Amino acid sequence: MGAAGIIFSNVHETALSELTRGRTMASVPFAGRYRLIDFALSNLVNSGVSTVGIITKRNYQSLMDHVGSGKDWDLSRKNGGLIIFPPFGQEANDSLYVSRLAGLKGIMSFLAKAKADQFILMDSNFACNIDLSKVVAFHEEKKADVTIVYKEGCVEKNMQHNMSLTVDDTGRITDASVMSVASKCLKYSTNIWVINKSLLYELVSGAIAVNQTSFERDLILANVHSLGMYGYLFDGSYFHFASMKEYFENNMKVLDPKVREELFKQKGRLIYTKVRDSAPTKYGQNAKVINSFIADGCIIEGRVENSILFRGVKVDKNTVVRNSILMQDTITGENVTLDHVITDKNVVIRDRNHLSGAKSHPFFISKGIMI
């Protein structure tokens, strides 16, 4: 029967508060033409998953606009397909839930009825290209109750949203803890979990009964020893977004051919996104572009270096854009210079402005601002 997907769209948004002011973590733009959820959706679809539920909480208009009926990911289906779960007011005071677990409580009927053997649950604050069918095969081979996809490496303090794991030779997770310490080298969860369908339903029902609130603490950590919990090592590129600095660095990493290879050039594992019918990008007579990642629909008359340009960006004459990320429909006038700048959608920078930020603190300009 295969697996069904569940994506948490509003996780850890404070990490990118500037970018999530008017959107979900899942709809944060990345790498020239994508939103973070494109990676989660594409990974699921490319692994044969055809039912995906997206749990939302707030600010999800941009997400709904982006995913639409799901057709751009081949998820517009008669059976299953893409299902958006708006907040479900089951609490007495009708307040919005605060955790993944509360989100799952709101979709109990989906957990019960989805035609699937397992659920693949994932956060939306990362980008990677992973063959999840291998994870599910591993899960089945180990007869696991829960499989957690993990990475091995040295992490910084800002990975505090991911658990650290102890995994034995057979792949069994023998211990886990919520990561709170600074920089160290370890095995850490990617926040992709595979859980058997009936088990997830039982765990969530049980948690409701005793008023538990945390998915990681009450469902995963509490059951490390009582359930068959396994770790699947993912050795590909994994981009985690825990700060604006990381957001900037992760975008710049796509300028590395190895990263592009891993993220975008896996046979049969393309990353899909909303189709906008942009025209091809037009380079003018005096354009000079080096080491940049550029989406369709741009018009470039000036100079662009080490930058990421989203769809529909205009760089006018005698303008220099360096080390910057210009999101959809950003328009720069003439004689502008930008260095270490991130512009959100629809920003207009008029003639003769010179803006720059620092590598560790890129200068961020909010959606729709005109300078």
Next chain:
Amino acid sequence: MQKHFRFCKTSMYSKKKAIAMLLAGGQGSRLYALTNKIAKPGVSFGAKYRIIDFTLSNCINSNIDTVGVLTQYQPLFLNDYIGNGQPWDLDRLFGGVHILPPYQAKDKTDWYKGTANAIFQNIGFIENYNCDYVVILSGDHIYKMDYSDMIEYHISKKADCTIAVIEVPIKEASRFGIMNTDEHDRIVDFEEKPKKPKSNKASMGIYVFSTKMLFQYLRSDDEDPSSSNDFGKNIIPSMLKNGCVMIAYPFRGYWKDVGTLESLWEANMDLIGDNPVFDIMDSNWKISSRNFGDYPQFIGQNAEIKNSLITGGVEVEGTVINSLISSGVKIAKGAFVKDSVIFSDCEIMENAKVEYSIIDENVRVSENSVVGASKETAKNITLIGRGVFLMEDSKVEPGAIIEKDIIKGGC
């Protein structure tokens, strides 16, 4: 007279005012190797489009949501490309895009013998939508046109048939079907490729017919064994002869028949430049195409790009000047591409040089090869056919058409 069956379920839907019939069955033999495997409307254009995208996008932008695409020559690609019509918003509950190949019938089985016969064989399809007007289009022109304006013109003139015309330079007029009109745009005379043209109003091959009149003439045309079943040669002249109201609809704007390598190349070049002759960035008249999950283009450290149109999945490390580059193309370090049109998934390897050429899909131009010569010195466009492999140091003479791999020596 043959009586046509109307499908009862669809008759429960409201009727359509107008539907379009798009002739896409021609081979386009003057595009040589480009149409060996696919029909002309399927040929790549403008870095991310296919020729047929323009007509399909015109339909949806003109609020025509029902399009029959008549295929015959090499239909496989078009079937696949058009699919359910979703990229053009033509996947509809009632209507949408339909591929109409020739078919076997109980009493008669035939290929499409001519443009008129192709429509005649699909009268059943048209009847199904109970439409008042039928727009006949061909799938091999590059232009933006609001067909709904033309239909309104047709209605206001109480016409039986309206033909879109464009003014061409008089010295080129003998290449076209020329309409001679009176002061009210009524066509008084039609000449196919006249030696001494009397006007410069050239037919664009776009017709609006009142459905009843169309059916009447298609049926009588079918009964005439001497007819070549062609709109230009038979239907239009016989309607004129019988005094039908035939109106010329003047179109002012960009229009190009891309039937030859030269015109295909020119039409591509019309998209670039400071003030392109044809504006493809126009957000009020978007041209849609089928997408294949391409990631953004990567422009490398040593790249040099001037006056070009480049789309997703392309990686440029070399030089690109005055060129159009389709998805998935690699242009390696030291490679030089000028005045050329390169279709998807080609590789131009290190220090290869491509000038004044059209290169079809999946071609590999290996290291140090030279294809064509500068536009100033070459007489003709060089064409490399689909999937051709050119080994290192190959040399392709300007104007050559290469359909087979070059694995040793020059050409």
